[in-house]
Amino acid sequence: MSLAPRAVLVHRTTEYEELLVRHGTHGHAEFFLRGHGQSLTEVFERHRRTKRALAEVAAAVPLTWRRARVERADLDRFLFAPEDVVVVVGQDGLVANAAKYLAAQPVVGFDTEPGRNPGVLVRHRAAQAAALIPAALSPRTAVEELTMVEAVTDDAQRLVALNEVYVGQPGHQTARYALAAQPAPAGRPHNRTDPHQPDGADECPVEHQASSGVVVGTGTGATGWLRSLWQERGGTLPLPRPDDRRLAWFVREAWASPATGTSRVEGVLAAGDRLRLTVESDRLVAFGDGMETDALQLSRGQTVRLGVSDTSLRLLG
Structure with missing residues (x-):
């Protein structure tokens, strides 16, 4: 029996999460940024949009599929399999970061911040995930071969x-x-x-x-x-x-x-x-x-x- 397809969700730590690692709490991060003339509000809202998009895409993976998640910093230690569909949720650069570890697996990119990212490689919205993720394995789906x-x-x-x-x-x-x-x-x-x-x-x-x-x-x-x-x-x-x-x-x-x-x-x-x-x-x-x-x-x-x-x-x- 062949293995069920596996959706591998590739994402990266948000700026807000990086601030929490550095400063420990939301309050300390807010105090630090305010002291430098910046606000934490926008950073936190972008964090929320990213997490909401990631959750929406994850929920769209077919129930019969296997699934895995890998953070950008762990890509060089993650083993991709031939039956994987690589689902990138984030910025254009995240597709490039994942590409070097792949061997012909199909990739579909979802933009977490439309209008902020160029959308050259993350071309789709999270709301399209339910249709696009299964379609990645269809021979009728248009796939671009990038050098x-x-x-x-x-x-x-x-x-x-x-x-x-x-x-x-x-x-x-x-x-x-x-x-x-x-x-x-x-x-x-x-x-x-x-x-x-x-x-x-x-x-x-x-x-x-x-x-x-x-x-x-x-x-x-x-x-x-x-x-x-x-x-x-x-x-x-x-x-x-x-x-x-x-x-x-x-x-x-x-x-x-x-x-x-x-x-x-x-x-x-x-x-x-x-x-x-x-x-x-x-x-x-x-x-x-x-x-x-x-x-x-x-x-x-x-x-x-x-x-x-x-x-x-x-x-x-």
């Missing part, structure tokens, strides 16, 4: 992200590395399971750089951090759409010196292309979508390759 970016190290560590991957110093100080943009090998794509696959690296121009790090992002990420970097450069590079099988990359604040250059600071990666960074600092990290606590640790001499992932996010439209 993801991956980082693979030469010792086979791997992470994926929906918006962008950052490679640099964990404290955002100066990172030193050698950078090369590698086209896909002629006639075949890169094999991400074999980081030592020959890829024509010797034919790719290499530039030694010192910068605030490198950001490689998708069309979904082109509405956030990637767009900010793009605008700083004058907006000439063609940014991808969310379903495009290509990425854009930018070097942050590259520093020119006798040993480091600034001639390769942006570009586009098609499917199969890779951006290769070889670490020349004592330590760098690579993390996706702002999840700094779940990062790849990179030592001097290690190489990381970034490109379009084989994994996509399956998001209900």
Whole structure:
């Protein structure tokens, strides 16, 4: 007998709950904010709206389904199963936070604060949950395949992200590395399971750089951090759409010196292309979508390759 579907509700701690952790009680939090010219009223009302939406969505899960809940901070310790339907209740960023831990499970996002969130990824209202959650398993339901970016190290560590991957110093100080943009090998794509696959690296121009790090992002990420970097450069590079099988990359604040250059600071990666960074600092990290606590640790001499992932996010439209 096959297992019943499981609805996994993904949520995050509210600002009000974080204030209670810091200050202990509602009264102490209110006193602190009032002393700094702010009010707790709006924060508390947003907390109530979020909890009301979460309860409404949870109540809409079919009675025959299994269910689980996971908070954002625990995503890296939660085991998603193939039969799961991932139900994100919160902000757009919460979908991206969950995406890196998934493997083709359908995702449906519910906006807890319509009008405050852009609603790019959390596209639905809690009142629609009773119809949308069961529909996630129907082959007739429209599902959008959103491109993801991956980082693979030469010792086979791997992470994926929906918006962008950052490679640099964990404290955002100066990172030193050698950078090369590698086209896909002629006639075949890169094999991400074999980081030592020959890829024509010797034919790719290499530039030694010192910068605030490198950001490689998708069309979904082109509405956030990637767009900010793009605008700083004058907006000439063609940014991808969310379903495009290509990425854009930018070097942050590259520093020119006798040993480091600034001639390769942006570009586009098609499917199969890779951006290769070889670490020349004592330590760098690579993390996706702002999840700094779940990062790849990179030592001097290690190489990381970034490109379009084989994994996509399956998001209900």
